[in-house]
């Protein structure tokens with residue numbers, strides 16, 4: 231732990247307030263690329279609160295970019311069906327996604343303290359990422375060059391387990407640090423957001439839910455009848471049952487409005503509720519908590535050099551398991567942009583696209599989660615019977631059931647037209663602003679790599695069976711080189727160059743030649759209207775900047791224009807933000 235005061239003030243690239251999942255992911259993304267980062271976390275000791283239980287393939291792909299995916303995925307259960315069931319557990323409909331479009335399983339159940347502990351431990355490898363625990367954000371000032379953050383000593387709240395105890399002024403021990411940018415990842419009650427006077431818009435849902443986290447006393451006993459994730463659609467009170475790794479299990483009970491918190495948290499009440507589903511004697515109760523939830527989004531995510539991410543920027547009802555996942559997406563979207571701006575490869579205006587890209591996606595996740603909550607929680611017996619009948623009918627129509635089974639109702643990683651960094655979507659640019667799939671690709675030695683391992687951390691120019699540098703002017707090529715762009719040729723399965731006539735025999739070290747052995751990219755190119763010779767310019771976060779036929783000079787010119795490296799007039803920038 232490092233202690234800093236105003237007379238000993240190094241300039242950090244980024245100061246992160248809060249070390250929950252969003253702050254941890256951002257620290258990894260920035261730390262991995264060598265940025266000097268300081269994290270201010272109010273809890274003196276890591277304890278970890280079990281809240282999130284689920285994450286998806288897009289987030290694991292982000293963890294892959296952060297260099298921690300294999301480590302965190304070891305602690306997850308994956309490819310587990312998610313079902314709607316009757317109150318006795320008989321399935322009505324199952325969500326069993328197939329395929330791995332992002333190179334990772336779509337359904338992953340986790341135990342949040344394990345995830346956070348792993349992420350926290352792995353941060354230790356970065357000497358340039360400093361963590362100040364037991365320090366709480368107090369206030370900040372910002373100017374044209376950076377931000378000064380004032381922080382005070384904190385005893386923490388045991389991650390919400392105990393009341394906050396405001397300190398008398400003389401015990402506050404106020405200190406400061408200075409950074410070029412500050413990111414508030416300090417959760418739903420964000421003090422950074424409050425300080426910036428940013429308002430939340432949306433809804434609070436008053437219905438109380440009781441969360442009970444259990445752990446099996448003996449891994450063999452008590453859960454054989456509950457192998458999958460269940461939404462019990464019980465009009466008398468819906469219940470969520472969630473398998474978790476290492477003998478953990480979560481139940482969530484929707485309470486009747488008006489039931490007191492004290493009554494619900496009583497051991498005999500909990501025992502009675504649990505007894506309907508498991509033998510309580512086989513379990514240790516790790517935590518019980520009554521909570522309500524929110525569907526809220528901050529109206530501004532950036533104020534000058536200060537940005538908000540994770541629950542500080544949006545709060546999502548937990549039904550789709552997307553609250554933490556949205557924060558992980560924020561961290562990557564913002565992280566690569568901060569890296570490019572701080573290294574001088576992009577103008578500061580790039581940061582304005584953080585909110586415009588992430589805002590609508592986060593909001594869509596809130597909307598779909600709220601719909602799911604409403605579907606699961608129907609109390610009216612007639613409406614509940616209609617829902618069950620509808621789900622049964624859907625099972626009889628395979629093409630429609632597939633939409634449900636494969637989760638096609640989930641908002642896609644696709645930015646809103648006109649609001650993203652990239653070429654506007656049109657007939658020759660159908661995939662612009664969307665996340666490119668990540669198949670396994672085969673390199674020349676016959677082994678496979680995930681696509682992002684080949685595409686690297688920066689931009690990538692990918693040719694469909696052609697050298698993507700073909701036809702590029704020297705100016706375009708040198709601009710792409712200055713960004714650290716990787717060049718890749720993806721051959722269709724069985725279509726590598728071969729034969730003794732006219733085929734160059736030696737590798738060009740500047741080009742990565744790979745084969746789409748599972749033919750997963752062919753339909754993706756075809757969908758965009760490219761049978762061959764397509765070129766894709768990928769952003770560092772693997773979203774498509776733009777596409778072209780053979781010659782990509784125009785793409786590069788547009789990239790250079792949008793990166794806008796001209797110095798900005800900072801005074802104007804400090805208070806500017808994008809309205810959405």
Ligand SMILES: Cc1cc2nc3c(=O)[nH]c(=O)nc-3n(C[C@H](O)[C@H](O)[C@H](O)COP(=O)(O)OP(=O)(O)OC[C@H]3O[C@@H](n4cnc5c(N)ncnc54)[C@H](O)[C@@H]3O)c2cc1C
Pocket residue numbers: 247248249250251252253270271272273281282283284285365366367368389415416417418419420421422441521539540541542548550551552553554555556557
């Ligand atoms: C019952 C429940 C179930 C959920 N299930 C899921 C799920 O399955 N999947 C999913 O994706 N999401 C789920 N969520 C949501 C998920 O837990 C949150 O979205 C996620 O934890 C938010 O991460 P964060 O890093 O933004 O904020 P937090 O996890 O809240 O972390 C904020 C950090 O900032 C610190 N901090 C706060 N104030 C200050 C300050 N002033 N100074 C310094 N540090 C400060 C805190 O101590 C904390 O460490 C669930 C939530 C609940 C309640």
